[in-house]
Amino acid sequence: MFDPGLLNYWIIMILMMTGLYTVIAKGNLIKKIIGLGIFQVSVIMFFVSMGKVRGGTAPIAGEGFEVFSNPVPHVLMLTAIVVAVATLAFALALVVRIKEEYDTIEEDEIRELEAGEEG
Amino acid sequence: MHDSGLSISSHLPAFQIAVPLLSAVICVLIRKARAAWLLATTVAWAAFAGACVLLNRVILHGTISYEQGGWTPPWGIELRIDLFNALVLIIVTGICAVVISASLTSLSMEVPEKKHNLFYAAFLLCMTGLAGMTITGDVFNIFVFLEISSLSSYALISQGATRRALTSSIQYLVMGTIGGTLLLLGIGMLYMVTGTLNIVDMADQLAMVGPNRTVLVALACVTVGTSIKLAVFPLHIWLPNAYTYAPAIVTAFLAATATKVAFYVLARFIFSIFGVELAFEQLHLDRVLMPLAIVAMFAGSIVAIYQTDIKRMLAYSSVAQIGYMLLGLSMASVTGLTGGIVHLFNHALMKSGLFLVMACVLYRVGSTHIDAMRGLGKRMPFTMAAFVIAGLSMIGVPLTVGFVSKWYLVSAAMESGQWPVAVLILLSSLLAVVYIWRVVEVAYFQEAPEDAPEVKKAPIGLLVPVWTLVFAIIFFGIFTSLSAGVAGDAARMLLGAGS
Numbered sequence: 001m002f003d004p005g006l007l008n009y010w011i012i013m014i015l016m017m018t019g020l021y022t023v024i025a026k027g028n029l030i031k032k033i034i035g036l037g038i039f040q041v042s043v044i045m046f047f048v049s050m051g052k053v054r055g056g057t058a059p060i061a062g063e064g065f066e067v068f069s070n071p072v073p074h075v076l077m078l079t080a081i082v083v084a085v086a087t088l089a090f091a092l093a094l095v096v097r098i099k100e101e102y103d104t105i106e107e108d109e110i111r112e113l114e115a116g117e118e119g
Numbered sequence: 120m121h122d123s124g125l126s127i128s129s130h131l132p133a134f135q136i137a138v139p140l141l142s143a144v145i146c147v148l149i150r151k152a153r154a155a156w157l158l159a160t161t162v163a164w165a166a167f168a169g170a171c172v173l174l175n176r177v178i179l180h181g182t183i184s185y186e187q188g189g190w191t192p193p194w195g196i197e198l199r200i201d202l203f204n205a206l207v208l209i210i211v212t213g214i215c216a217v218v219i220s221a222s223l224t225s226l227s228m229e230v231p232e233k234k235h236n237l238f239y240a241a242f243l244l245c246m247t248g249l250a251g252m253t254i255t256g257d258v259f260n261i262f263v264f265l266e267i268s269s270l271s272s273y274a275l276i277s278q279g280a281t282r283r284a285l286t287s288s289i290q291y292l293v294m295g296t297i298g299g300t301l302l303l304l305g306i307g308m309l310y311m312v313t314g315t316l317n318i319v320d321m322a323d324q325l326a327m328v329g330p331n332r333t334v335l336v337a338l339a340c341v342t343v344g345t346s347i348k349l350a351v352f353p354l355h356i357w358l359p360n361a362y363t364y365a366p367a368i369v370t371a372f373l374a375a376t377a378t379k380v381a382f383y384v385l386a387r388f389i390f391s392i393f394g395v396e397l398a399f400e401q402l403h404l405d406r407v408l409m410p411l412a413i414v415a416m417f418a419g420s421i422v423a424i425y426q427t428d429i430k431r432m433l434a435y436s437s438v439a440q441i442g443y444m445l446l447g448l449s450m451a452s453v454t455g456l457t458g459g460i461v462h463l464f465n466h467a468l469m470k471s472g473l474f475l476v477m478a479c480v481l482y483r484v485g486s487t488h489i490d491a492m493r494g495l496g497k498r499m500p501f502t503m504a505a506f507v508i509a510g511l512s513m514i515g516v517p518l519t520v521g522f523v524s525k526w527y528l529v530s531a532a533m534e535s536g537q538w539p540v541a542v543l544i545l546l547s548s549l550l551a552v553v554y555i556w557r558v559v560e561v562a563y564f565q566e567a568p569e570d571a572p573e574v575k576k577a578p579i580g581l582l583v584p585v586w587t588l589v590f591a592i593i594f595f596g597i598f599t600s601l602s603a604g605v606a607g608d609a610a611r612m613l614l615g616a617g618s
Contacts, residue, residue: 039300043300046307083262083266086270091289095289117283
């Protein structure tokens with residue numbers, strides 16, 4: 001069951017579930033966003049470790065470079081990191097606006113305030 | 120194919136993405152609300168015209184493959200337009216164009232004028248993302264464009280007039296990001312197995328590898344990820360709030376495009392990459408999706424009946440209508456998939472029409488609550504007539520587009536011997552009668568309260584887009600060769616490639 005060669009994937013899965021749990025279980029919006037960040041980073045690490053070849057070097061064509069790591073997943077993750085940063089920035093901006101409007105960033109308190117508005 | 124005299128028009132696929140993207144930047148720079156609107160509207164109509172040319176070219180000459188930057192696929196990124204996504208592209212750009220034409224009048228009610236240029240920039244970015252997802256032939260590109268459209272749609276939703284727009288937006292952001300990240304994870308697993316990102320190449324490689332656990336997990340990740348964006352029941356929780364509290368224009372736009380493109384992505388992954396055999400015979404996706412689709416059809420409609428805010432009612436009705444599309448997909452037969460695709464097209468027309476009617480009502484009456492509709496049939500005759508026609512289409516009355524898609528879905532259910540499903544489709548249509556009738560009754564058969572302020576007819580800037588959509592609803596309900604004909608050919612192509 002446990003293969004030490006797959007240790008990286010175990011770590012990634014644990015990270016991913018930690019992130020997802022945080023998003024679901026925490027009511028504080030900042031903590032939710034942190035969870036979201038962990039979730040995204042675990043997938044980024046998944047891609048990075050997928051492309052790594054043991055003993056492989058950067059893909060340089062020349063003497064002494066024979067085993068290469070696959071650069072494609074690494075390059076893809078540059079874009080995914082940008083996406084993650086943009087999402088984080090936008091989420092934080094929204095939280096600031098929510099704090100201004102509701103004077104709280106706890107989800108249950110916000111829900112109470114909204115229920116009060118409707119009733 | 121490559122003709123020097125046609126060099127500009129052969130780059131048309133790239134323009135569909137590049138022009139809105141660059142125009143979004145210009146919108147930020149010009150700072151004038153009216154000028155930004157003019158630019159955005161021109162770009163959207165140009166993109167629609169381009170999409171029509173592309174569909175025509177696909178019908179005449181077959182699938183278009185455009186090599187980005189001149190790199191040949193599978194190494195370079197390819198834009199690939201076939202019958203299926205050409206049709207989706209038409210509906211996305213067409214709805215964009217109609218809705219943005221209406222926004223000059225409607226938006227000033229909800230968004231302060233000095234933010235209008237940024238609003239149009241986000242609108243164009245969203246359109247870029249949706250068009251990009253639709254026409255790209257590269258799975259990682261799908262993820263990137265998905266995030267472009269998602270981030271800009273969160274921004275658009277958060278512009279709503281009340282503070283609840285903010286919480287709706289962050290709720291959608293959290294769920295949407297999880298969906299997008301799951302899609303990315305699925306793509307990563309597919310890349311591990313196949314070593315390619317090109318959709319056509321990936322399908323070939325997968326057919327050689329055959330099913331293994333990584334592929335199945337990838338299919339699961341992709342299905343769940345796109346289902347969140349598609350708002351498949353029970354992953355629809357973000358949708359009612361987002362549609363209710365977003366500015367009316369944004370709702371009309373997103374309801375008709377964002378979920379439709381998510382449906383396209385799901386169908387593309389299932390039929391063009393994984394193939395029918397893997398998805399429906401190995402993993403039995405139909406046994407999961409069909410019950411969910413049917414539950415959505417009923418739950419969405421029943422909840423819609425009890426809403427007092429009509430915008431929210433239409434949002435729940437969207438959940439139900441997504442059920443119909445998913446039902447067509449899960450039948451995995453030519454007629455069923457045709458029904459799914461044609462309902463994608465038709466629902467986009469009627470739902471954006473209905474939400475634009477709500478924009479009119481909001482503009483003149485200031486509320487979309489059902490009490491505010493009393494006597495509106497006399498006071499805003501053209502607006503409410505549009506509501507009635509689009510509503511009839513929602514129910515599935517003949518001579519409207521709603522009938523065409525229901526017809527295909529019911530006959531697909533009969534064809535495969537699943538007559539209970541056919542009965543359920545008809546029963547859930549009756550629920551649509553109930554929630555549409557509620558509005559009609561209040562608007563036509565109740566008198567306006569005596570102290571009600573004078574209500575003028577809707578401004579022409581809103582009525583023209585609304586009636587454009589209503590005209591389309593009737594036109595495509597009678598002349599089905601474009602929508603249903605192309606959808607049928609697309610379904611045959613998807614199923615042919617998959618088996």
